[in-house]
Amino acid sequence: xxxxxxxxxxxxxxxxxxxxxxxxxxxxxxxxxxxxxxxxxxxxxxxxxxxxxxxxxxxxxxxxxxxxxxxxxxxxxxxxxxxxxxxxxxxxxxxxxxxxxxxxxxxxxxxxxxxxxxxxxxxxxxxxxxxxxxxxxxxxxxxxxxxxxxxxxxxxxxxxxxxxxxxxxxxxxxxxxxxxxxxxxxxxxxxxxxxxxxxxxxxxxxxxxxxxxxxxxxxxxxxxxxxxxxxxxxxxxxxxxxxxxxxxxxxxxxxxxxxxxxxxxxxxxxxxxxxxxxxxxxxxxxxxxxxxxxxxxxxxxxxxxxxxxxxxxxxxxxxxxxxxxxxxxxxxxxxxxxxxxxxxxxxxxxxxxxxxxxxxxxxxxxxxxxxxxxxxxxxxxxxxxxxxxxxxxxxxxxxxxxxxxxxxxxxxxxxxxxxxxxxxxxxxxxxxxxxxxxxxxxxxxxxxxxxxxxxxxxxxxxxxxxxxxxxx
Numbered sequence: 001x002x003x004x005x006x007x008x009x010x011x012x013x014x015x016x017x018x019x020x021x022x023x024x025x026x027x028x029x030x031x032x033x034x035x036x037x038x039x040x041x042x043x044x045x046x047x048x049x050x051x052x053x054x055x056x057x058x059x060x061x062x063x064x065x066x067x068x069x070x071x072x073x074x075x076x077x078x079x080x081x082x083x084x085x086x087x088x089x090x091x092x093x094x095x096x097x098x099x100x101x102x103x104x105x106x107x108x109x110x111x112x113x114x115x116x117x118x119x120x121x122x123x124x125x126x127x128x129x130x131x132x133x134x135x136x137x138x139x140x141x142x143x144x145x146x147x148x149x150x151x152x153x154x155x156x157x158x159x160x161x162x163x164x165x166x167x168x169x170x171x172x173x174x175x176x177x178x179x180x181x182x183x184x185x186x187x188x189x190x191x192x193x194x195x196x197x198x199x200x201x202x203x204x205x206x207x208x209x210x211x212x213x214x215x216x217x218x219x220x221x222x223x224x225x226x227x228x229x230x231x232x233x234x235x236x237x238x239x240x241x242x243x244x245x246x247x248x249x250x251x252x253x254x255x256x257x258x259x260x261x262x263x264x265x266x267x268x269x270x271x272x273x274x275x276x277x278x279x280x281x282x283x284x285x286x287x288x289x290x291x292x293x294x295x296x297x298x299x300x301x302x303x304x305x306x307x308x309x310x311x312x313x314x315x316x317x318x319x320x321x322x323x324x325x326x327x328x329x330x331x332x333x334x335x336x337x338x339x340x341x342x343x344x345x346x347x348x349x350x351x352x353x354x355x356x357x358x359x360x361x362x363x364x365x366x367x368x369x370x371x372x373x374x375x376x377x378x379x380x381x382x383x384x385x386x387x388x389x390x391x392x393x394x395x396x397x398x399x400x401x402x403x404x405x406x407x408x409x410x411x412x413x414x415x416x417x418x419x420x421x422x423x424x425x426x427x428x429x430x431x432x433x434x435x436x437x438x439x440x441x442x443x444x445x446x447x448x449x450x451x452x453x454x455x456x457x458x459x460x461x462x463x464x465x466x467x468x469x470x471x472x
Contacts (some may be wrong), residue, residue: 067115168198230246
């Protein structure tokens with residue numbers, strides 16, 4: 001069991017001002033995997049003050065110096081890869097088969113990416129009689145989710161360091177240990193005091209204090225849409241910049257001529273890989289009516305062959321839900337879908353075969369779903385896939401866009417050009433074309449209620465910049 005009792009503020013491990021502690025529960029077996037301190041608004045004040053005091057000198061460092069720190073963090077992160085991976089298994093319940101690849105390995109890759117981009121902060125452009133330069137925005141508050149905690153952490157921290165910003169970071173209560181380890185990494189590489197600061201505590205108190213703090217210039221938040229609205233409201237009085245990566249109910253259009261077996265394999269894996277706890281999961285599979293029943297049978301077979309169980313078992317693909325509360329939420333959605341008339345193809349509310357305890361939900365597929373059902377409109381955040389039929393491509397696109405969200409989408413067609421033409425008509429921030437893999441160099445973010453701003457790529461760096469025009 002990991003035990004943490006201090007926060008990392010101003011380059012030091014310090015006793016929290018808040019007096020509470022919290023136990024982190026392993027969702028697979030109910031055992032305590034870690035204990036962490038719970039701070040309060042005074043801890044936030046101390047951390048923000050450290051970041052504010054450090055900003056002036058850090059913002060004037062060279063891009064080369066900041067890039068060097070990012071590369072050192074990448075190296076130290078690789079050295080701590082096994083420790084970070086274990087936190088994902090213990091706290092999130094993601095199986096060891098995927099935990100490092102999907103959660104941890106990206107730390108070094110993203111650090112290297114933004115190390116290369118740091119030099120852009122020193123570039124300038126002349127337009128007429130103006131010189132246009134980039135400057136770091138200032139002190140950044142980062143509030144991270146529990147489902148991809150390390151990927152989201154480094155997606156915020158790395159561009160902030162590259163830009164010359166300072167920061168205060170808060171992790172989710174379900175998966176906090178990686179943040180303490182990352183603070184150890186920053187300390188080990190000698191990142192200057194006050195550049196990176198971390199606190200921990202309840203989202204209501206710590207998140208609220210960070211979002212509303214007058215000395216914070218930017219809030220970057222990843223989480224639910226409802227929580228993102230609260231963050232925005234807290235930040236509004238001081239007119240600080242807010243970057244939000246929120247919920248999704250992403251469509252996956254499969255055309256009549258598509259390689260159906262390949263498309264179904266990709267689609268089911270995409271939903272189930274983190275037990276459905278993925279904001280951009282392609283949870284609405286939209287299939288041409290001529291191949292609909294064939295697709296349903298393929299999806300059923302694929303889902304039933306996924307191994308569910310102990311995340312420490314290398315053969316397991318689907319682990320537990322992150323918490324008992326999250327499990328119950330998913331079961332409630334399943335019950336609602338059945339009540340609404342959706343056809344349960346496989347899965348449901350019973351425990352997976354061979355399991356008697358833990359926060360497990362069987363991989364679940366519904367057919368005969370219409371887009372007005374709750375299961376097709378709301379983010380379930382569990383291993384639940386819905387299958388919707390369409391008669392022509394215009395109807396498919398109409399179904400795809402009939403959602404308050406716009407984070408991601410997928411299209412599988414007969415060739416890349418056909419798929420791309422369909423993807424252009426879908427209102428979403430990214431789209432997987434015929435199974436295209438994620439790209440850390442491309443911007444990530446959503447339309448509509450899925451948020452604003454972008455992470456990763458050059459656009460991710462720009463979120464942490466202010467533009468200045470100097471006329472001569």
